[in-house]
Amino acid sequence: MTYLAKPRLLLADAPKNALGYTRRDYEGAISTLCAGCGHDSISAALVQACFDLDIEPHRVAKLSGIGCSSKTPDYFLGNSHGLNTVHGRMPSVLTGAALANRDLIYLGVSGDGDSASIGIGQFAHVMRRGVNMTYIVENNGVYGLTKGQFSATTDLGSKNKRGVINSDSPIDLVALALQLGASYVARSFSGDKEQLIPLLKGALRHRGAAFIDVISPCVTFNNHPGSTKSYDYVREHNEAVNRLDVILPRDTITASYAAGTVRRVVQHDGSVLHLRKVGDDYDPTDRIEAMNHLHERHALGEIVTGLLYVDSSAEDLHRHLNTVEKPLNKLGDAYLCPGSKALDALNASLR
Amino acid sequence: MKPTDIGNPEYFHKVVDCQWACPAHTPVPEYIRMIAAGRYSDAYMVNWRSNVFPGILGRVCDRPCEPACRRARVDKEPVAICRLKRVAADFKDDIKDRLPQAPVKKNGKRIACIGGGPASLTVARDLAVLGYHITVFDNGKTAGGMMRSQIPKFRLPDSVIDEECDYILGLGVETRFNHWVGSLKNLLAEDWDAVFVGTGAPRGRDADVPGRSEAAANIHIGIDWLSSVAFGHVTKIAKRVIVLGGGNTAMDCCRSARRMGGSDVKVVVRSGYEEMKASPWEKEEAVHEGIPILNFLVPKEFTHDSGKLTGVLFEKVRAEYDAKGRRNLVPTGEADVHMECDEVLVAIGQENSFTWIERDIGLEFDKWGMPVLDPKTLQSTLPRVFFGGDAALGPKNIITAVAQGHEAAISIDSFCGGRDVAKRLPPMVNLVSQKMGIHEWSYDNQVSEEGRKKVPMKSLESALKNINLELELGFDPRLALAEAERCLNCDIQTVFVPKICIECDACVDICPTECITFTRNGDEAELRGRLKAPATNIDQALYVSDTLKTSRVMVKDENLCLHCSLCAERCPTGAWDMQKFLLDVAHAGAEVRRT
Numbered sequence A: 001m002t003y004l005a006k007p008r009l010l011l012a013d014a015p016k017n018a019l020g021y022t023r024r025d026y027e028g029a030i031s032t033l034c035a036g037c038g039h040d041s042i043s044a045a046l047v048q049a050c051f052d053l054d055i056e057p058h059r060v061a062k063l064s065g066i067g068c069s070s071k072t073p074d075y076f077l078g079n080s081h082g083l084n085t086v087h088g089r090m091p092s093v094l095t096g097a098a099l100a101n102r103d104l105i106y107l108g109v110s111g112d113g114d115s116a117s118i119g120i121g122q123f124a125h126v127m128r129r130g131v132n133m134t135y136i137v138e139n140n141g142v143y144g145l146t147k148g149q150f151s152a153t154t155d156l157g158s159k160n161k162r163g164v165i166n167s168d169s170p171i172d173l174v175a176l177a178l179q180l181g182a183s184y185v186a187r188s189f190s191g192d193k194e195q196l197i198p199l200l201k202g203a204l205r206h207r208g209a210a211f212i213d214v215i216s217p218c219v220t221f222n223n224h225p226g227s228t229k230s231y232d233y234v235r236e237h238n239e240a241v242n243r244l245d246v247i248l249p250r251d252t253i254t255a256s257y258a259a260g261t262v263r264r265v266v267q268h269d270g271s272v273l274h275l276r277k278v279g280d281d282y283d284p285t286d287r288i289e290a291m292n293h294l295h296e297r298h299a300l301g302e303i304v305t306g307l308l309y310v311d312s313s314a315e316d317l318h319r320h321l322n323t324v325e326k327p328l329n330k331l332g333d334a335y336l337c338p339g340s341k342a343l344d345a346l347n348a349s350l351r
Numbered sequence B: 001m002k003p004t005d006i007g008n009p010e011y012f013h014k015v016v017d018c019q020w021a022c023p024a025h026t027p028v029p030e031y032i033r034m035i036a037a038g039r040y041s042d043a044y045m046v047n048w049r050s051n052v053f054p055g056i057l058g059r060v061c062d063r064p065c066e067p068a069c070r071r072a073r074v075d076k077e078p079v080a081i082c083r084l085k086r087v088a089a090d091f092k093d094d095i096k097d098r099l100p101q102a103p104v105k106k107n108g109k110r111i112a113c114i115g116g117g118p119a120s121l122t123v124a125r126d127l128a129v130l131g132y133h134i135t136v137f138d139n140g141k142t143a144g145g146m147m148r149s150q151i152p153k154f155r156l157p158d159s160v161i162d163e164e165c166d167y168i169l170g171l172g173v174e175t176r177f178n179h180w181v182g183s184l185k186n187l188l189a190e191d192w193d194a195v196f197v198g199t200g201a202p203r204g205r206d207a208d209v210p211g212r213s214e215a216a217a218n219i220h221i222g223i224d225w226l227s228s229v230a231f232g233h234v235t236k237i238a239k240r241v242i243v244l245g246g247g248n249t250a251m252d253c254c255r256s257a258r259r260m261g262g263s264d265v266k267v268v269v270r271s272g273y274e275e276m277k278a279s280p281w282e283k284e285e286a287v288h289e290g291i292p293i294l295n296f297l298v299p300k301e302f303t304h305d306s307g308k309l310t311g312v313l314f315e316k317v318r319a320e321y322d323a324k325g326r327r328n329l330v331p332t333g334e335a336d337v338h339m340e341c342d343e344v345l346v347a348i349g350q351e352n353s354f355t356w357i358e359r360d361i362g363l364e365f366d367k368w369g370m371p372v373l374d375p376k377t378l379q380s381t382l383p384r385v386f387f388g389g390d391a392a393l394g395p396k397n398i399i400t401a402v403a404q405g406h407e408a409a410i411s412i413d414s415f416c417g418g419r420d421v422a423k424r425l426p427p428m429v430n431l432v433s434q435k436m437g438i439h440e441w442s443y444d445n446q447v448s449e450e451g452r453k454k455v456p457m458k459s460l461e462s463a464l465k466n467i468n469l470e471l472e473l474g475f476d477p478r479l480a481l482a483e484a485e486r487c488l489n490c491d492i493q494t495v496f497v498p499k500i501c502i503e504c505d506a507c508v509d510i511c512p513t514e515c516i517t518f519t520r521n522g523d524e525a526e527l528r529g530r531l532k533a534p535a536t537n538i539d540q541a542l543y544v545s546d547t548l549k550t551s552r553v554m555v556k557d558e559n560l561c562l563h564c565s566l567c568a569e570r571c572p573t574g575a576w577d578m579q580k581f582l583l584d585v586a587h588a589g590a591e592v593r594r595t
Ligand SMILES: Cc1cc2nc3c(=O)[nH]c(=O)nc-3n(C[C@H](O)[C@H](O)[C@H](O)COP(=O)(O)OP(=O)(O)OC[C@H]3O[C@@H](n4cnc5c(N)ncnc54)[C@H](O)[C@@H]3O)c2cc1C
Pocket: B060, B061, B062, B114, B115, B116, B117, B118, B119, B120, B137, B138, B139, B140, B144, B145, B146, B147, B150, B151, B179, B180, B181, B182, B198, B199, B200, B201, B202, B223, B226, B248, B249, B252, B350, B356, B388, B389, B390, B391, B395, B396, B397, B398, B399, B401
C-alpha cells in the first residue's frame, strides 16, 4: 500500500521546542503499515516524546530487528541514525553500538516475534547486562509481517483470525525483564498516548536498561473478537497502576497534587518522575512487589500497565565494564592502535 | 458540546471559506478544479450562474474571498481565486449555446430596472429567463454602470464589459439608454408591476478647504474625472498631479494620471499607509508605477496664484486611539507641508444621491438619506420598489451588487407571484462521497507546496504609454494549472461516522495539521484549549461527534483542516469519508444545471 506524503505545509504558529524544531521535524518517511496499525501510534508517541525532550535527532540511534514493528524506525526520527538488523538480533548489535559510542541515545525497537520468539536469547542478555537504552516491544501477539501466526506472547486461549485457539503458554516480557534486572520496566497501550508518551520520556531519560512492552493491536490479523490483543479487549482489561508525569530539571512545576497521591522518583540526570496514584497505592521501586502484583493481576485476567518498576540508582554496562569515557571514534588512531611496542609490552607483562 | 449537525447546509458551507466569504457564494473550488482539468467553459458557467460577470470580476473583483482563503493559513499567500476566474473567461469556447433563453411567451409582468450597472443587470438576467418583461433605464449610452464609466480600461477593457452585458441584454431585455429617470413618482404612475432601483452611488465627495472655488479650474472630483476619461472627453493632464484620498478611486485616479501625461503624480492620504481603504494590490500597483503615497497629511488649503492652482498645503497629523479603539487624527504640531502641483484629483469618498426620488410617495429615507430597506429582501417601504447594489447600502463593489441583484430578483418574483417576500428559497445542496478505491479519490488530494503564481504583465513602459492598454496578460494555461493546484479543495468535506470508529488514533497521527483529537467532551471554550492543536480561531467551527465507545468524542478543528484526505486514507474502518459538498444559493430563474 502506498500513501501520499504528508504535505509539508505548516501553520504559522506551529509549536517549536527549545531547539527550534517543530513536531514535524521529528517525523520520518510516510508509513507503509496497514491503516490503523497500533505501531503507527507508537511512532507518533515517540515523535512527541523526542520533541518534548528537545532531543537532537542526530544524537539518536534507532536499531530494530525484522517485522512490521521493526520497520517503524523508518517512520519516525528521519534525521537520526538507524538500521534494521537480523531477525531477533537487534540486542547484540545495539550492545555493540552502545559500547563503541556511549554518546548516543539508543532506541531498540522490536516486536513480540522479534524479541520473544526468535530473539528471546538476545533479549535476555541485553536486559541482564544493563545496556543503557530504551527497548520497546510493539506487542501485537502475532507475526504481523508474515501474515498473523501466533507469537510467543499470544495468550493461552486467544483465538486467531480463522478461529484456531492458541494452546502454548505465553511469555510475559515484562515479567522477564523484571527478573533479568532491567532497571526501568513499564507496560502501555498504543491506544493510550496520554500514558505512553510520559513512559517513553521517562525511559529516554533513564540510565540503564529501560524496557517498555507496548500492546499494539494488529488491525489486520489480530483485532477480532476472541483475541486478547484487540483494541476492544485491551481497553476492557487495562488496569493502570499509576500515571506518570516527567518533570525535566528546566521545568517549573505547575501541577499540584493532593497529599499522598503522588510518588516522586528522581533519576540520575535530575529529571523527576511524578507517579500519580490510581486506585491502590503501588510502590514502583520494589522489584518483588512489582513481580507479585503482575502475577496476581494476570491471574485475574487484567492487563497491568503503567510504570511498574524503576531503580533510579541503577548503573549501566559501561560502569560494570569500566570502559573508557570517550566514544571510540573520538579516541584517535594512535590511542586505539598503540603499535607493536605496546603489544610487546603487554604480552611481556602477561608472561 | 452537542454533536455537530452536518445536515445543516450552513455547517459545511462555512468550511468552504472562499465560497462563504463571496457575497454571491460562488462555488470556488468547484470551478478551480474544472480549470485544473482544462474545462474552462464549464468553469465559466459555474461562475456565470453565481456572479454573472466572470470575465469582469476575474479582472477587477474586490475579492473578499482571498483574505478568507484557507491556503493563507499554511502558506504566505492565498490562492489567486480572482485571476483563475479570468482564466475561465479567457480560455472558454463560445458558450452562447449554454446560456439560458428567455421564454417566447412572457408572463405578462413588467419590471423597470433603473440604472444599467451590475445590480440591475443581475435582476434583469434572473427575471428575464422567467418570462418577465424587463426594461432597463440608464442615462449612459450603454450598459455596465460604473464598471464602464469608472474602472479604467487598463484594468478592464470595454470588450469584456460588452461581451458579458450582451449575454444579458440578449435575453430580450428592453433598454432605454440615454434616459435619465428624473422622477420616481412619474415612473410609478406608469403600470410597472415592480421597480428595481440600481442607480449606484454617483456623487463624489468634495474637499471643502480654502482656495477650492478660486482654483476650481484645476481641481477635479475623482469619479467625475474618471468617467470623462473613460468616455474620452478628457485625454491629458498636467505634469504635476496630486491625488487626495486613499481608496481604490484614488488609486485609479493616480494610475490614470500617470498614463495621461502626469510625470510627477503623488497620492496624499490623511490616514496611515496601512489603514488606507484601497486594496493592498491596488496600492502595490500604484507604487510599482512610480507613484509615491504620502500619509498622515490633511489638506488645509489649495494655494493659487490669482486662480491658477500652485499647490496644496497640508497639516501633519498622527493617529491616536481612544479607549474604544476609535482613531483620531491629531496635529503633530510640526510645520505645515506645501506641495506644488498643477492639478488636483479629489478622491475622498463617494455618496448616494436620490434627488430624483420624491419624499412624499411613501418611500421612507433614514437620517443619512438612505432608503429604509428590509436587509434580506431589499424591499423598500413602498412594497413595489426594491433596491440593490450601491444604491441600497452605499458604495461597495460589483460582487455585492450582483449578490443583491440576485436577492432582489427573488423578492420581486415572490412579490409579483403574490407570495410572501420574506420567505426565502433554500439553497440546492449536494453531499457525495469522492471515494473511488483504496487511496483513490475523484479529486487530486495531493497538496501542492508551491507559492502563489504571479500574473504576467505588459512592460511598464508600454503600459504607461497607452491608457487603454490592458496591463495584465492573465495566466497562461500552465500557470493556471499550477495555481489551481494550490487550492486545498475545501469543499471536499471530512465526514465522520462514529459508529464504526475503533479509536485507533491513525487519523490523529497522520493529520498534518493535528486538527483531530479524541478526548472527553466539554463546553466549547474549554474544549478548544485542550485539543492537540489548540483551536484559537473561534470563527471556525469544531466538528464534534456523538459519544464513542470509550465515552470520548472526536473533535476536529475545521480551521486547520487541509482537506488532504489522509485521515480517510489511514482509517482502517472507513469512519472518515471525503464527500464533496456543493451548495448553489437559490436564484430566481436558475436553469437546470448542465455541468
Ligand atoms: C473609481 C472606481 C473604481 C472602482 N473599482 C472597482 C473595482 O475594481 N472592483 C469592484 O468590484 N468595484 C469597483 N468599484 C465599485 C463598483 O463600480 C460599484 O460598486 C458597482 O458598479 C455598483 O453597481 P450598481 O449596479 O449598484 O451601480 P452602478 O454601477 O453605479 O450603476 C448605476 C447606473 O445607474 C445610472 N443612474 C443613476 N441614476 C440614474 C437615474 N436616475 N436614471 C437613469 N440612470 C441612472 C448611473 O449612471 C449608472 O450607470 C469602483 C468604483 C469606482 C468609483
